[in-house]
Amino acid sequence: MKGYKIIDADVHNEQEDAALLPYLKEPWRSRVAASGIGYAGSGYYSPIGVMKKDSIPPGGGRAGSNPDFMIKQLIDGYDLDYAILTGVVYNISTTHDPDYAAAICSAYNDFLIAEWFGKHKAFKGAMVVATQDPLLAAREIDRVGGHPDIVEVMISSAARAPLGQRYYHPIYEAAERNGLPIAVHPGAEGGGGSTAPTSAGYPSRYIEWHTCLSQMFMAHLVSLVCEGVFVKFPNLKFVMVEGGVAWLPGLMWRLDKNYKALRSTVPWLTKLPSQYIRDHCYLTTQPIEEPDNPQHLIDLFNMIDAENMLLYSSDYPHWDFDSPDHILRKLSPEARRKIFRDNALQLYKLT
Amino acid sequence: MAVHYVLKEEDIPEGGFSLVQVDGREIGIYHVNGEYHAIHNYCPHQGAPMCAGLVSGTTLPSEVYSYEYGKAGQIIRCPWHGWEFDLKTGKALFNEKIRVRKYTVEIEDGKIGILITKSITGSGAIRDSIL
Numbered sequence: 001m002k003g004y005k006i007i008d009a010d011v012h013n014e015q016e017d018a019a020l021l022p023y024l025k026e027p028w029r030s031r032v033a034a035s036g037i038g039y040a041g042s043g044y045y046s047p048i049g050v051m052k053k054d055s056i057p058p059g060g061g062r063a064g065s066n067p068d069f070m071i072k073q074l075i076d077g078y079d080l081d082y083a084i085l086t087g088v089v090y091n092i093s094t095t096h097d098p099d100y101a102a103a104i105c106s107a108y109n110d111f112l113i114a115e116w117f118g119k120h121k122a123f124k125g126a127m128v129v130a131t132q133d134p135l136l137a138a139r140e141i142d143r144v145g146g147h148p149d150i151v152e153v154m155i156s157s158a159a160r161a162p163l164g165q166r167y168y169h170p171i172y173e174a175a176e177r178n179g180l181p182i183a184v185h186p187g188a189e190g191g192g193g194s195t196a197p198t199s200a201g202y203p204s205r206y207i208e209w210h211t212c213l214s215q216m217f218m219a220h221l222v223s224l225v226c227e228g229v230f231v232k233f234p235n236l237k238f239v240m241v242e243g244g245v246a247w248l249p250g251l252m253w254r255l256d257k258n259y260k261a262l263r264s265t266v267p268w269l270t271k272l273p274s275q276y277i278r279d280h281c282y283l284t285t286q287p288i289e290e291p292d293n294p295q296h297l298i299d300l301f302n303m304i305d306a307e308n309m310l311l312y313s314s315d316y317p318h319w320d321f322d323s324p325d326h327i328l329r330k331l332s333p334e335a336r337r338k339i340f341r342d343n344a345l346q347l348y349k350l351t
Numbered sequence: 352m353a354v355h356y357v358l359k360e361e362d363i364p365e366g367g368f369s370l371v372q373v374d375g376r377e378i379g380i381y382h383v384n385g386e387y388h389a390i391h392n393y394c395p396h397q398g399a400p401m402c403a404g405l406v407s408g409t410t411l412p413s414e415v416y417s418y419e420y421g422k423a424g425q426i427i428r429c430p431w432h433g434w435e436f437d438l439k440t441g442k443a444l445f446n447e448k449i450r451v452r453k454y455t456v457e458i459e460d461g462k463i464g465i466l467i468t469k470s471i472t473g474s475g476a477i478r479d480s481i482l
Binding site for chain 2 (some may be wrong): 046047048052053055319320321322323325327348
């Protein structure tokens with residue numbers, strides 16, 4: 001008996017596009033009514049699909065769209081204390097019209113507040129902003145970021161440029177002002193106006209695309225540190241969602257080594273880069289790497305004190321869902337408790 | 352050791368399946384190419400309800416850039432992480448040491464029976480989880 005309840009940092013509530021209509025102003029309402037939201041997805045095909053097959057609500061509809069079924073299958077099924085609802089609307093950031101993207105985010109945020117938060121006390125949520133216009137994003141954070149059930153601001157890792165660059169700073173300034181972490185989530189890499197999904201270009205298949213999502217997170221994390229985001233915004237925290245974990249030790253070592261030689265190009269950094277990552281960043285666990293020898297992953301965690309930087313996430317109801325009962329079983333009970341509860345409790349200021 | 356007769360043959364048409372409760376466990380019975388195969392409704396990876404997964408064929412090992420489709424109706428894909436298992440053997444396609452638990456099916460007088468041996472975890476090759 002573990003004696004505590006779990007916090008799940010990545011739960012995807014979904015909705016039909018038409019569900020946002022009541023929350024949209026014209027001209028966007030007519031557009032969505034006629035044509036749907038129209039995401040610019042990655043274009044990569046998976047034979048498995050995105051949804052786990054047992055998550056379709058009994059009465060029909062999209063997986064993740066029925067709060068009652070989510071409560072039964074996820075909240076009660078795994079005895080969760082809190083589920084951080086992350087939606088899917090962050091993917092709008094690969095589309096082309098900044099005003100439209102901002103309007104979709106605002107409509108979703110109002111929908112989330114009106115139609116999910118009251119359904120169960122476990123539901124907390126990420127408000128979403130589009131990165132095409134950081135000033136509009138900052139205004140949206142000031143508009144809804146004070147809601148007591150909003151616990152973070154989510155942006156897409158599919159972007160036009162590395163996320164540390166000054167262009168994005170109004171988003172971070174607003175998040176810090178509102179006491180909210182920024183969460184970064186993948187999904188539409190390579191789609192629309194975003195960069196190629198890997199450093200080498202466009203791979204042929206989903207298996208390659210999905211594996212290389214970690215590259216995107218590595219590039220964004222190095223950018224965030226080197227551009228001085230954590231110096232400019234000393235109270236800001238970042239949550240790197242669904243980008244993998246096992247790559248982090250190597251990245252820290254390589255970046256620290258380079259800092260020793262190249263510090264003069266980033267003179268605002270007064271600590272080793274890895275220290276900024278430890279002080280400001282969290283990574284969610286899913287999809288957890290699964291070496292043949294489970295101890296190897298624990299060894300990697302121990303090299304960087306990962307137990308203080310990780311947040312358990314399931315990714316419900318997506319296909320690569322990680323059951324809390326079946327991952328990281330070789331961790332010490334103390335480390336498990338941090339990852340499955342205490343780190344999130346502290347970061348999101350939950351009680 | 353006992354055979355539990357749970358269904359009649361006509362209950363599961365060719366290509367179909369049925370989920371039954373036997374001796375405290377959920378077992379899926381699949382009718383594939385004239386044969387019946389019974390598997391535990393539990394994926395050895397993370398415990399997903401295996402029988403919520405779709406049954407299909409799949410691509411067989413082949414030369415680079417050629418695709419050979421086979422085992423039609425014989426592959427079940429875990430509803431969570433998509434691991435493929437062969438209903439005839441219970442073995443995962445990526446590693447035959449990973450298996451979904453299979454039960455012996457006995458047909459008698461048009462009835463479908465499931466053979467339950469004493470141990471619920473008797474097959475040493477089954478891994479409960481990866482981590």
